[in-house]
Amino acid sequence: MTTSTPQLGDEIPVWKLMGVEELQPEVRKGPTSPGPHEAIVAPQWNGLCGSDMHIYLTALLGEEKMKEPFVLGHEASGIVVQLGSAVKDLKVGDRVAIEPGEGCGRCGDCKKGAYNHCDDMKFAAADGRDGTLQGLYKLPADLCYKLPESISLEEGALMEPLAVAVNAITNIAKLPHSANVVVFGAGPVGLLTMAVAKALGARRIIAVDVQKERLDFAREYVATDVHVASPTKEGETREEYSQRHAGIIRESLEITDRGIEALDVVIDCSAAEVCMQTGLWLLRRKGTYVQVGCGPLYVKLPMRIIADRELVVKGCFRYGPGIYPMAIDLVSRGLIDLKPLITHKFAWEDAVKAFETTKAAKGEDGKMAIKVMIGPPPRLRE
């Protein structure tokens, strides 16, 4: 088996999701004839994330059961195979990071630069649309971002989750200079969020999680401080716990209400109600809370604290203009190291093992899984 780039007109391999935990390899005709502003790319590495896992384990797309089998994958790098006649700033053979969402470019949201809110968004592996776990993939050329030599194709695939983190820290949190930041949840997006905060000059980066192993990793990676979530007391409500827990965190990490040791930004990547509550109790006056983790529809929040302290509470959904270039730049300047996050790599043929490793959050090697990657598809025909 070789892993060179498939050619146009080839039959291409794809991994199809048939139903709950059922992936099937298939061979089909690849895309041809890109439109003037399109590119055909041979995806190389695919990263797996929580949203892939959710679909894999439930076969649910949002609230609805998937109707047809489709191809997963939205965190991908690739090599340009063919370009439309009007594409000027790419060439065949370029190594690129793939931005997986295509806005319509015409609606009000797209026109004001908020294409992540486009009502007509076409996103890889969402809404039953085929994703990037295939031999060739056609997309608008402006969604292909050339990778500098210093960035590998594996790292290139991680620009997608990194873009979420860059958006959360820059556009949404508007990270102040020398900020103290707390991140709840030390999974891949939490870790990337901490990495961006560090790259952009945060003073203190505090990671909170229930798993000590994840926090050990976070400390080794970028966190300046870690806190293993304290256990609940018997009979304690979530609200009582959260307020008490915030007190424990303040005391153990010497966080103050005001001054240099006060907390400026809380980013929740855990989607757990108690973390959201604890985070709000921790913030300084006029501090900013950002919800990145996608969890329950309704939660109880200390609204009077939000009002009295004039806290800013914001949502964060994917990423918008300028975020991919910034993510690539931060990595190429050595301000963010993505390599430690890639804990497990699988050959294309072993995609099922990659999903199982992500599900178990541990590899057969016993090592904790952070980012699990699937390698390039084989070339089927010369």
Ligand SMILES: [Zn+2]
């Ligand atoms: Zn993802």
Ligand SMILES: [Zn+2]
């Ligand atoms: Zn639009």
